[in-house]
Amino acid sequence: MALYRDISQAVGNTPMVGLPRLSPEGYELYLKLEGHNPTGSVKDRVAKALIDAAEAEGRLHPGSRVLEPTSGNTGIALAAICTARGYKLTVVLPENTSRERTELLEAYGVDIVTSPADEGSNGSVRVAREMAEADPDLVMPFQYGNPANPRTHAATTATEILADLPDVGALVAGLGTGGTLTGTGRRLKQDDPTRKVFAAEPEYGDLVYGLRNLDDGFVPPIFDEDVLDGRIKVDSEKALATTRRLLAEEGIFVGLSTGAAVHVARRIATPRRLPKGTKIAIISPDGGWKYLSTGAYQPGDPEAIVEELQDTLWA
Amino acid sequence: MSIEVRVPTVLRTHTDGEKRVTVEGATLAEAIDDLEARYPGLGDRLRDDEGNLARFVNVYVNDEDVRFLGGQQTELADGDQIAILPAVAGG
Numbered sequence: 001m002a003l004y005r006d007i008s009q010a011v012g013n014t015p016m017v018g019l020p021r022l023s024p025e026g027y028e029l030y031l032k033l034e035g036h037n038p039t040g041s042v043k044d045r046v047a048k049a050l051i052d053a054a055e056a057e058g059r060l061h062p063g064s065r066v067l068e069p070t071s072g073n074t075g076i077a078l079a080a081i082c083t084a085r086g087y088k089l090t091v092v093l094p095e096n097t098s099r100e101r102t103e104l105l106e107a108y109g110v111d112i113v114t115s116p117a118d119e120g121s122n123g124s125v126r127v128a129r130e131m132a133e134a135d136p137d138l139v140m141p142f143q144y145g146n147p148a149n150p151r152t153h154a155a156t157t158a159t160e161i162l163a164d165l166p167d168v169g170a171l172v173a174g175l176g177t178g179g180t181l182t183g184t185g186r187r188l189k190q191d192d193p194t195r196k197v198f199a200a201e202p203e204y205g206d207l208v209y210g211l212r213n214l215d216d217g218f219v220p221p222i223f224d225e226d227v228l229d230g231r232i233k234v235d236s237e238k239a240l241a242t243t244r245r246l247l248a249e250e251g252i253f254v255g256l257s258t259g260a261a262v263h264v265a266r267r268i269a270t271p272r273r274l275p276k277g278t279k280i281a282i283i284s285p286d287g288g289w290k291y292l293s294t295g296a297y298q299p300g301d302p303e304a305i306v307e308e309l310q311d312t313l314w315a
Numbered sequence: 316m317s318i319e320v321r322v323p324t325v326l327r328t329h330t331d332g333e334k335r336v337t338v339e340g341a342t343l344a345e346a347i348d349d350l351e352a353r354y355p356g357l358g359d360r361l362r363d364d365e366g367n368l369a370r371f372v373n374v375y376v377n378d379e380d381v382r383f384l385g386g387q388q389t390e391l392a393d394g395d396q397i398a399i400l401p402a403v404a405g406g
Contacts, residue, residue, distance in 0.1 A: 071405050121404045144404060176405030201373075201380075202405065206324050206334075209401050218404050219371065231380035233373075233398070315405045 008051075008081045011037055011044045012156045016164040016281070021249045022242075022262060026276040027269040030165060031246075031262070032157075035254065035287030039073075039080045039104075042157075042285045046179060047077035049152035050141035051085065059139050062086050067131060067138040069115075069124035071176070071313045072101030073286060074143050079108035090138070092128040094120055096208070097313050100290040120208050120313060121176075122218045144177050144220035153183025161281050162191060169278035172265045174257045174315050175199040175231065178223025180283055185227040196229040196274060200264040202257065203233040205310030232267060234260035236310040240296055242266075243288070247297065255291050256314035258284040285315070318346050318391055321398040322357070329357035338397075343376065344387035346397060361399065371402045 004010045014036045019029040034042035050068075054060045065088040068078055075091035082089045089110045093102065096117035105112055113131070115123035125144060132140040143149050157180065161168060171188055173180045185197035225231075236256070243259030246252045265282045268274060288297060294312060295305045316339050322330050330336050338353065340346030351358025363369050367387075374381050375398040381389045391397075 125404065174405075178404075202403075203378075203398075203400065204403075208403065209323050209325070219402050220404050225382070228383060230383045231373075233375055233378050233380070233400070313405065 006084050007038045008048055008084050011048045013160060016161070017252070019246075019250055019252075019262070022245060022266065024266055024269040027274070028277075028279045029262070029265050029269070029282060030168075030279060031252065031254075031258070031282050031284045032161065033252075033254075033284050033287075035284060037077075039076045040286055040289065041073040041077060042180060042283065043073040043077040044080070045152050045156055046074060046143055046149050046177075047081050049148040050143060050146055051078070051081050051087075053146065053148035054139055054141055055085075060085075060087060063088065064139050065090060065137065067128055067140045068092070068143065069121070069128035070143070071121050071124070071315070072097045072105075072290070075110065076101065076104050076108070078141075079105060079110045083108065090131075092124040092131070094124050094313055096120075096311060098290055099293045104290070117311070118207060120204075125218060143179065144218075145222055147222060149177060149179035150183030150186070150222050150224075153180050154187040155183075157283070158184040158187035158191075161188065165279055165281055167279060168195065168281045170196040170198065170265075170268065170274055170280045171283075172198045172200055172261050172268070172280060173283040174261050174285055175201045175223075176315055177220045179220075180285075182222060182224045182227055184283070186224065189227065196268075197227055198264055198268055199228050199231040200257070200261040201231055201233045202239070202260055202315040203235040204313070205236070207311040208313065230268065230273075232264045234263050236314070237302070237306045238263050239314070240302060240306055240309060243296060244302075247288075252284075253288040253297075254284050255286040255288050256294075256296060256309070257286070258282075260315070316341065316391070316393050318393075319396045320346070320350060321396065323399055323401060325401070326357055326360060326399065329354040329360075340391055342387065342391060343374070343381055343385075343389045343397070346391060347387070373400050373402055374398070375400070
């Protein structure tokens with residue numbers, strides 16, 4: 001194990017574990033457990049990179065207030081690093097995230113501004129941009145547009161995957177900001193252009209897409225779609241089913257977006273797309289802790305759970 | 316040849332509120348044309364002025380984004396499902 005000066009140094013170097021029971025015959029699935037980061041998600045990497053970059057650019061000073069739109073994990077990760085480095089934090093959070101995410105942010109003493117449920121994460125981006133424009137003292141790292149986000153995934157996530165699985169043939173990760181896929185995927189392909197990269201995209205219920213005008217959609221500026229070989233949507237029912245199988249068959253307790261990514265990995269593990277014997281690395285963004293209140297892991301009727309779940313931002 | 320299309324809430328003004336409608340077509344382009352013929356205005360919302368798929372609309376055939384299949388030339392088979400979803404970010 002290792003000794004670190006403070007919590008911000010303990011980011012990364014997460015374990016990669018095999019999924020022998022859920023790997024389709026002829027393929028090897030491996031799950032990189034980002035829940036092992038200090039605040040329990042892959043976003044610790046991004047938060048550290050965002051704050052390091054803002055400090056390097058001279059944008060942050062003792063007592064500065066950081067502002068960020070987030071569906072939760074980035075906010076929690078920023079809270080820890082801002083605490084350790086003496087910055088205040090305001091997050092703009094859609095009102096339909098899980099209860100645990102809000103409670104953790106409150107525990108960290110973060111100032112929370114909510115954005116409307118029917119605008120999803122796009123709404124939190126809109127509100128945060130308005131706030132940043134109105135107050136020049138706020139420092140908004142903006143994970144959706146900051147090159148430090150994909151850059152840290154290239155430098156750390158991809159490097160760790162290559163160290164653990166030098167002959168990895170494919171990557172599957174969830175699509176949120178696009179930082180994980182763009183940074184990790186690009187680096188893996190630079191190393192070997194025959195590698196394939198697939199996105200698992202969460203598909204929610206009508207509430208989340210609700211009144212969204214198709215003309216004001218938001219595609220994160222850092223997301224480079226060219227890195228992808230496929231993009232597959234996964235609804236709450238399929239994400240829940242695979243999340244439960246990970247728990248029941250592999251003993252791995254993870255969040256819903258991991259279930260979605262593993263679902264996609266199992267779908268692409270066919271000779272039509274990947275040669276037999278391919279090792280597939282899957283990013284597990286977080287553990288299941290923050291989703292207990294959704295009932296996802298309880299023995300109840302999956303249909304009723306899905307009914308609730310599909311209007312909550314679970315990725 | 317019967318293809319089911321999932322219509323997002325914001326476009327259901329074109330379908331009398333129907334969430335799922337049925338169209339025909341051997342390719343996605345034909346299916347969108349048929350969608351436009353049956354529900355005037357709906358097919359056009361999916362394309363930009365040059366006839367390409369609109370930037371902020373994601374179209375899926377059997378859960379796969381068609382940009383990584385054959386785009387509008389993606390071939391369809393009986394029973395395929397098309398879904399139209401607005402682009403959403405997360406994080």
